[in-house]
Amino acid sequence: MKRKIQLMAVCLLLSASKSWGQTYWLSNGSLNNGNNGNNLGTINNYPINIFTNTTPRAQFTTGNALTSLVGNSGDGLRIFPIPNQSGSLDLFTSGNNGQNETHIVFGASGQISGQRNRFEFLSKANQGFWFDLINSNQYYKFATNATVHAFVGNNRFWRIGDQGETSNINASRRLEVVQNDWQFRLSRTNGSYTDFQTNANGNLQILPQGGSVGINLNANPTANLDVNGNARIRNVQAATPNSILVGVNANGSSDVNVRRLDFNGNPNTFLSGNGTFQTINTTPIPADNGVSRYTFFNPNAPYQLGDGYAATFVSNTPLTVNRQVRLNGNNLIFSGSGNVGIGLSYPTLPTEVLDVNGNARFHNVPSQGGQSLILGLQNGVNTNDVELSRLAFPNDNSQVLLGNGTWVAAPTSGVGNYCGATQNPLLANYEVPLNDNN
DSSP: OHHHHHHHHHHHHHHHHSOGGGOOEEETTEEEOSTTOOOOOOSSSOOEEEEETTEEEEEEOOSSOEEOTTSOEEEEEEEOOSTTOOOOEEEEEESSSSTTOEEEEETTTEEEEEETTEEEEEEOSTTOOOOOOSSTTOOEEEEETTEEEEEEOTTOOEEEEEEETTTOOOOSSSEEEOOSSOOEEEEOTTSOEEEEEEOTTSOEEEEETTSOEEESOSSOOOSSEEESSOOOOOSOOOOOOSEEEEEEESSSTTSEEEEEEEOOSOTTEEEOTTSSEEEOOOOOOOSSBSEEOOOSSOTTOOOEESOOSSSSOOTTOOBOSOEEEOOTTSOEEEOTTSOEEESOOTTOOOOSSEEESSOOOOOSOOOOOOSEEEEEEEOSSOTTOEEEEEEEOOSOTTEEEOTTSOEEEOOSOOSSOOTTOOOSOOOSOOOOOSTTOO
């Protein structure tokens, strides 16, 4: 080591004693004036150390002293760190492993190597690779043959797609893929894939290799669009439809396949509850069934029971056959003969204009003088079966109604006299009940 320091000191002294154009070096221990070339080195297998102010700054190594992070070794230049610091910079060519491969090793953090027919960046630091820009207007460019394929613009957005070396086209989103074809592919190791693209009209196209897309589905989709859950379509346009979408059960009532049901174009059919179109019954309403459609004022008037109450009646309205409206046992019967029954049931028909089976109640009957009484006449042997009839007043104050329902002359005999009268003296034995005090 002492010899090395002395050699360097002599070199430095010689350099200092001459101008830069007349620098001399020691060659084989003798002063070389440059006739045989300017050489700095040794003839023995010793490293060359470079010092400043007695501090080692660099070393040209021997004996495969330099090693890469992956085990390649060789000799070259090692630049030492400043005093009391760790980490050196090694520049060398592999000797014993991976020959003719060059390496730049940055201490224990990483290395750059030209090996394996490629240019490698290797990192061993805890924080990995850092790519940083000092100025905000700088770019990252990844290019081949002056064509940029990936670009990080000064807005720090990624643009994947070819552009000129100096075009500097920023992405409009955090990630933008530019290609006039299918722009993005998701693939699996077995070769299956799904392609995505925005077409020339600005619309998204999804092309799965298997032909199906699943949404919210943790299973293989079984339809072109397989949705697990609800679906919502907004801003649907209104138009004259040609078909409707219907559901066909796939696996239970909540799992359906969406299918198209075409309209058949026939206005005389309707969609029934079983999902099929049925023919509307256009059979004309038979005559004499009590149903009318009064179209005098409205050609689309509904069918109704009875006549429209107007001067012009529908000819097929009269009810000439027996009809029954079931009312929970108190049925309403219309007979073809013109009678109405209440509370009757088949096969009993009303025999009067109004035939009631049961009690009748009249509310808010007005009080006034009359010309007749409404009486009940027994109909048959059942005392609860009566017919209502009218019994006219005789218009004679001397007539009274007896218990058999007939009018007779009022009796002239009686008990006692009117006050102040002398008629009808009591000529026989009579008893007048007075609450046991007869």
